[in-house]
Amino acid sequence: MEKDQRDREIKSLVVELFSYAKYWREQVDPRLKEFFQAERQNPFCGEEFGREVLEKIEELTLRGGKRQRVAFVAATTSLLGKDVTDEQVKRAIVDSAMGVEILQTHLLIHDDIIDEAPLRRGGKTIHRVYTEEFPRRSYRGDPKKYGDSVALLAGDLAIYFACQPIITSEALSPEGKIKILNILIRSGIDTFYGQLLDLLRDVRGSTTEEEILKLAFIKAGRSSAEAPMHIGAVLAEKDSPDVLAKLSAYAIPTSIAAQLQDDILGMFGKEEILGKSPLSDLAEGKQTLLILETHKRANPSEKRTLEILVGKRDITQEEANQVREIVIATGALDYVRETARKFVNQAQSALDAWGADWGVKEKHFFWAVTEAAVAREY
Structure with missing residues (x-):
């Protein structure tokens, strides 16, 4: 009975969490649409193909995604004492x-390549879209190289787009803009260092639990949890080293736990839910x-x-089930x-360890x- 009660409480908290994220999604998504619509007026985007690639970037940005990062920015701003209902x-x-x-x-576009x-997010990845369209357009050359090249450029465009709403913001102070851009860029750099380590690990063919857990944070946690929380601290004007360290002490283990759950879902989840x-x-x-365990x-x-099936490019559902059975039987799951x-x-x-004067409601959110x-x- 106690377990059932706890499960109900957790489900209730998860619903509350997604409701909060949904609210902020409704604030952010219309502005994202406005941003991309304005970019279509850029004369250098004028060629039809440029606008088409821009639309693919917009579509991926708006398609799916829980907007948990947005919620982290808002909840941390509120946690540290700012009134998030104030229009400014x-x-x-x-x-x-x-x-x-x-x-x-x-990050997603490059990771997918x-x-x-x-x-990705329930739709085709950008590189796959252009690889498949290549023969239909009667182009010459290598379809895969073309698809990867278009996606690579789309991903590069996106990193510049990411800076624009901050640079042009009328609600942020000059000092705030610099701090936020520094956090954003640093998280992107660290994520790519993680990606390099991940590539090395794959070709080396060996790894350790310590390395896997470290990569779980570097590759995903920096950009998904820690950076949004640090940005919230900047917005609240409470970004002292002590405050940032306390936020990181929460963000790091939360990110690792989430990545481990991602890995479980990556093997046992349902495609219609995962996307x-x-x-x-x-x-x-x-x-x-x-897999390591x-x-x-x-x-x-x-x-x-495992040696035969893990890494088999054309693995079937039946073969995957064999691996899943071993994962469960060994106790690794x-x-x-x-x-x-x-x-x-x-x-x-x-x-x-968070401050006694930090918001109680927001602490409840982060516990959820x-x-x-x-x-x-998912």
Whole structure:
């Protein structure tokens, strides 16, 4: 009964969390549409193909996505004492959050090229769209090179777009703009350092639990949690080193727990909920903690199966089920869930160290985020 009660409480918190994110999505998305509409008037975008690529960037930015980063910016601003219903503050949040979201588009486009991913947020990836359109347009050359090249340029465009709403904002002070851009750019740089380490790990063919957990934060956590929270601190004018350190002490373990849950969903989730194929991580041979721990625990026969199937580009659903059965049978799935839970507990302990004068309602929100990190299905 206690477990059922706790599950109901967590589900209620998750609903509350997504409701908050939805509110801020409704503030940010119309402004994103206005931003891209204005960019269409750029005379250098004038060629039909330029506008078409711009539309693909806009579509990916607006398609799906939970807008949790936007919610993190707003909730941290409120947590540290700013009235987020004030129109000037709200505009500052929205302008900053637009930059955060477009930066994420940039990261996703490039990540999809590297992973050769066919789907993102329930639709085709940009490189896949242009690879498939190549023969229909009777172009000459290599379809894949063309698709990858267009997507690479689209991703590069997105990083410049990410800076514009902040630079041109009338709600942000000059000092605030510099601080926010520095946070945004630094998070992007660190994410790419993580991507380089990830590439090295894949070609090296070996990894450790410590390396996987470190990469979980560098590749995703910096841009998804820590940077938005630090931006919120700047907006609240409470971005002292002590405050930023306390926010990071929460953001780091929360991000790692969320990434471990992503890895579980990447193997056991449903495509219609995830917006991507649950076969893709296995086909890529992605070295997750789930796979590492399964290898450690597997018997010789199970190891042979893993060696054959993990990384098989054309892996079938039936073959993927064989891998899933081994993951469960070895206890690796339970181990990763327990590890994620430890990071949730660590994040919740960090909450206890937050200032007594920090917003109670917002602390409740961030506690809900930690539970949602391991309870969500997408």
